[in-house]
Amino acid sequence: MASSVDQRKLYALLQPHNHQWLNQLKCFQDENNRDILPELNTWWNNNGQQIRDIASSSDRVNLHPNANLSANTCPIRHPISGQAGTVHSLPPLSLS
Numbered sequence: 553m554a555s556s557v558d559q560r561k562l563y564a565l566l567q568p569h570n571h572q573w574l575n576q577l578k579c580f581q582d583e584n585n586r587d588i589l590p591e592l593n594t595w596w597n598n599n600g601q602q603i604r605d606i607a608s609s610s611d612r613v614n615l616h617p618n619a620n621l622s623a624n625t626c627p628i629r630h631p632i633s634g635q636a637g638t639v640h641s642l643p644p645l646s647l648s
Contacts, residue, residue, distance in 0.1 A: 555588050555595065563592040564603055 555563075562579060574580060575589050582588050629636045 555582075555592055559588065560592065560595060563589075563596065564600075567596055567600070 559579060563574075566574060575587055580587065580589050580592065624641045626639045626641075627636065628639055
């Protein structure tokens with residue numbers, strides 16, 4: 553595949569808009585000034601759904617607003633599902 557990771561990221565960002573001027577952008581050309589949009593389109597058709605699925609998932613958690621950060625535990629809550637949990641601190645590391 554001649555396209556770079558950066559070109560694929562940019563294509564994934566702009567692809568839903570399907571602009572006609574994409575083929576005029578120098579960033580969608582390889583080092584020989586060859587248009588790589590057909591290659592990027594094939595890449596998107598093969599991987600786009602998985603990329604959309606990953607982008608729509610949420611792996612963020614919210615710290616409880618009154619969390620005692622000096623304690624050995626910290627309550628957390630997922631912002632979408634509301635699922636709650638507790639994170640326990642690790643014991644101090646010893647280099648001896």
